[in-house]
Amino acid sequence: MPAVQETIEQVRNIDVDQYKYGFETLIETDKAPKGLNEDIIRLISAKKDEPEWMLEWRLEAFRRWKTMSEPTWARVSYPEIDFQDIHYYAAPKSTAGPTSLDEVDPELLRTYEKLGIPLKEQEILAGVRKQGEPSELDAIDGNGGRKVAVDAVFDSVSVVTTFKKELAAAGVIFCSISEAIREHPDLVRKYLGTVVPTSDNYYATLNTAVFTDGSFVYVPKGVRCPMELSTYFRINEKNTGQFERTLIIAEEGAYVSYLEGCTAPQRDENQLHAAVVELIALDDAEIKYSTVQNWYPGDKDGKGGIYNFVTKRGDCRGRNSKISWTQVETGSAITWKYPSCILRGDNSQGEFYSIAVSNGHQQIDSGTKMLHLGKNTVSRIISKGISAGKSNNTYRGQVSVHRKATNARNFTNCDSLLIGNDCGAHTVPYIEAKNATAKLEHEATTSKISEDQLFYVMQRGIPEEEAIALIVNGFVKEVIQELPMEFAVEAQKLIGISLEGSVG
Amino acid sequence: MLEIKNLHARVAETGTEIIRGLDLTVKAGEVAAIMGPNGSGKSTLSYILAGRPDYEVTEGDILYDGQSILEMDPAERAAAGVFLAFQYPMEIPGVATMEFLKVAINSQRRARGDAELKIPDLLKKVKEAAGTLEMDMAMLKRPLNVGFSGGEKKRAEILQMMLLEPKLCVLDETDSGLDIDALKIVADGVNALRSPERAMVVITHYQRLLDYIVPDTVHVLSRGRVVKSGDKGLALELEKNGYAGIVGEAA
Numbered sequence: 001m002p003a004v005q006e007t008i009e010q011v012r013n014i015d016v017d018q019y020k021y022g023f024e025t026l027i028e029t030d031k032a033p034k035g036l037n038e039d040i041i042r043l044i045s046a047k048k049d050e051p052e053w054m055l056e057w058r059l060e061a062f063r064r065w066k067t068m069s070e071p072t073w074a075r076v077s078y079p080e081i082d083f084q085d086i087h088y089y090a091a092p093k094s095t096a097g098p099t100s101l102d103e104v105d106p107e108l109l110r111t112y113e114k115l116g117i118p119l120k121e122q123e124i125l126a127g128v129r130k131q132g133e134p135s136e137l138d139a140i141d142g143n144g145g146r147k148v149a150v151d152a153v154f155d156s157v158s159v160v161t162t163f164k165k166e167l168a169a170a171g172v173i174f175c176s177i178s179e180a181i182r183e184h185p186d187l188v189r190k191y192l193g194t195v196v197p198t199s200d201n202y203y204a205t206l207n208t209a210v211f212t213d214g215s216f217v218y219v220p221k222g223v224r225c226p227m228e229l230s231t232y233f234r235i236n237e238k239n240t241g242q243f244e245r246t247l248i249i250a251e252e253g254a255y256v257s258y259l260e261g262c263t264a265p266q267r268d269e270n271q272l273h274a275a276v277v278e279l280i281a282l283d284d285a286e287i288k289y290s291t292v293q294n295w296y297p298g299d300k301d302g303k304g305g306i307y308n309f310v311t312k313r314g315d316c317r318g319r320n321s322k323i324s325w326t327q328v329e330t331g332s333a334i335t336w337k338y339p340s341c342i343l344r345g346d347n348s349q350g351e352f353y354s355i356a357v358s359n360g361h362q363q364i365d366s367g368t369k370m371l372h373l374g375k376n377t378v379s380r381i382i383s384k385g386i387s388a389g390k391s392n393n394t395y396r397g398q399v400s401v402h403r404k405a406t407n408a409r410n411f412t413n414c415d416s417l418l419i420g421n422d423c424g425a426h427t428v429p430y431i432e433a434k435n436a437t438a439k440l441e442h443e444a445t446t447s448k449i450s451e452d453q454l455f456y457v458m459q460r461g462i463p464e465e466e467a468i469a470l471i472v473n474g475f476v477k478e479v480i481q482e483l484p485m486e487f488a489v490e491a492q493k494l495i496g497i498s499l500e501g502s503v504g
Numbered sequence: 505m506l507e508i509k510n511l512h513a514r515v516a517e518t519g520t521e522i523i524r525g526l527d528l529t530v531k532a533g534e535v536a537a538i539m540g541p542n543g544s545g546k547s548t549l550s551y552i553l554a555g556r557p558d559y560e561v562t563e564g565d566i567l568y569d570g571q572s573i574l575e576m577d578p579a580e581r582a583a584a585g586v587f588l589a590f591q592y593p594m595e596i597p598g599v600a601t602m603e604f605l606k607v608a609i610n611s612q613r614r615a616r617g618d619a620e621l622k623i624p625d626l627l628k629k630v631k632e633a634a635g636t637l638e639m640d641m642a643m644l645k646r647p648l649n650v651g652f653s654g655g656e657k658k659r660a661e662i663l664q665m666m667l668l669e670p671k672l673c674v675l676d677e678t679d680s681g682l683d684i685d686a687l688k689i690v691a692d693g694v695n696a697l698r699s700p701e702r703a704m705v706v707i708t709h710y711q712r713l714l715d716y717i718v719p720d721t722v723h724v725l726s727r728g729r730v731v732k733s734g735d736k737g738l739a740l741e742l743e744k745n746g747y748a749g750i751v752g753e754a755a
Contacts, residue, residue: 451558453594453596455554455556456593457594458577458582459554459579459581459582459587460582460604460612460664461579461583461612461668462608463579463611464579466611467579470596470599470604471596471599475597478598
């Protein structure tokens with residue numbers, strides 16, 4: 001694969017620091033004062049021009065949040081977070097309510113160019129400058145490859161969404177959640193909070209109170225979304241938290257594939273990211289959600305980095321519906337994330353494919369929940385954890401078969417790969433079946449890249465770093481194959497970069 | 505081409521000395537057979553030549569083309585032209601054999617300052633070599649050595665050797681696990697690589713392989729030293745009388 005080669009070249013090109021997205025963009029920002037109280041929430045709501053019901057919803061969540069306490073069951077440790085020391089709203093000043101890229105700060109556009117991932121998005125973002133000329137965009141996409149529509153979220157606001165017209169022609173709504181609340185209130189009101197309720201968990205409740213932006217996707221009945229949809233998240237401002245909210249609805253027989261990418265500048269202090277993603281698939285609908293998460297992981301001594309506390313859940317509400325999560329987690333100081341599926345509709349299917357790479361002092365506690373409620377529901381979990389440096393990597397998964405879920409099936413495979421002697425891999429599966437017809441399989445392995453394997457590969461003339469990347473990319477192949485092609489190449493590169501310097 | 509001088513080496517972890525004052529010279533164009541009883545240090549010698557980090561050289565030197573290679577890591581030695589056909593080739597899950605070949609060939613080319621091989625050229629070369637070894641191209645789509653039979657693994661080793669075109673080939677018990685038909689095919693592959701510019705060190709426990717790969721010289725190893733050298737007649741003698749006589753003589 002050329003990707004393996006590129007991985008190495010990219011690794012070579014990195015000088016002292018391996019995190020290439022650690023730059024900061026200097027643009028004017030409109031920021032709320034630090035701290036969290038009802039006034040701040042009113043301010044966010046007002047900035048977004050929200051209807052009254054939305055503000056009420058937020059305030060109710062905030063009041064509930066004040067009675068809750070942070071969860072402590074995950075295998076992660078960090079100093080207490082001072083929630084009053086965070087800016088809950090930060091927006092690039094010149095982009096309050098942009099309608100086209102011309103209104104976007106050029107500095108911001110350069111940022112997206114610099115970020116370079118995913119390649120396809122960068123291409124499209126550049127192409128967007130010729131918005132309103134779809135033919136030229138087709139030309140850019142010359143080789144008949146798929147197009148990707150992008151929603152870019154910078155700190156707290158969505159700055160640009162591309163290909164809106166083309167999507168609208170197909171009946172697909174793809175916009176920022178703020179815009180959706182204004183333009184499509186009925187849809188939002190009908191679905192928002194129905195998968196992850198206000199009271200769900202500490203961070204989800206906080207998100208409900210203070211979320212500032214995110215993406216909204218609605219694919220109507222029988223429509224196969226004509227292109228990949230993608231959101232690009234970036235935390236830029238100092239001391240800001242990013243709380244985005246994403247809602248994706250696939251009506252009867254609809255299909256959509258959605259990609260999400262994340263980066264942040266390098267900072268000494270920790271930053272908080274607490275997102276909520278809700279997916280709803282009705283009868284015969286399918287949603288494929290892919291993430292390449294590359295938040296700043298902190299430096300080699302474990303200083304700085306993003307705290308990534310995320311609630312992602314999909315509801316297979318209709319019969320024969322399907323939701324598939326694919327994630328490549330390479331960044332963040334702490335990852336606390338369990339993309340889950342509620343298999344409510346009969347014959348519905350849930351999938352979770354995950355690659356979690358930890359190096360340095362990173363801590364990952366991630367996995368999934370598959371809740372089988374309907375008959376003949378099927379779930380599949382493939383998790384590949386790779387730990388290097390002094391990191392800790394935990395898979396935590398729950399498979400639960402309810403009383404009425406006749407003939408439910410689950411297959412789980414968790415493999416962990418250790419590089420070096422100072423890292424840890426942990427597998428914590430919870431399995432419960434209340435219906436005797438359930439068929440549940442669980443496989444787990446933990447292995448080390450053996451000296452034998454490494455020696456063998458190097459004996460063929462492949463240098464050490466490249467040999468490790470090759471072995472690791474082989475280990476994660478099964479999951480990489482689930483990613484859309486553009487992302488697969490990027491993901492392989494990222495994995496190589498994340499593991500740089502992992503062998504002494 | 506290869507000059508081993510008074511080599512002493514031990515297992516890094518335990519300090520157990522395995523090679524104790526080994527001398528061996530193999531000229532370009534020569535096929536040298538290394539024979540000896542179990543535990544005499546044959547496989548260890550092959551690992552040390554390839555630079556396996558589990559062993560420490562405590563004394564002596566290994567000269568390759570007149571230069572010491574002791575400071576080179578395994579990848580550097582490989583790029584310089586040292587190839588080891590493993591007795592037990594490792595499985596590399598998820599990495600297709602074809603992909604592995606490509607990465608290996610191009611890594612070596614890059615190290616030597618050559619341009620990378622274009623895909624069509626690579627495919628052509630691989631097809632040709634696989635044909636010689638009667639290997640199915642479909643096999644090359646499978647992850648390297650994963651689920652391969654013993655014979656398939658050995659063929660895959662020789663295939664890599666043919667494609668990487670090394671100058672010094674070290675074959676460690678390539679005959680083990682091969683039936684007679686496979687042995688002939690593998691031997692044909694090895695013989696095709698014999699050339700005046702290339703040296704081969706063929707490590708084997710039995711004479712059988714040497715019926716097909718006829719050596720120029722035969723060296724008997726015992727307790728980490730070469731105790732007797734001769735021509736191919738020595739191998740036949742060993743076959744008839746066993747190691748006891750020679751090893752006993754030396755001791």
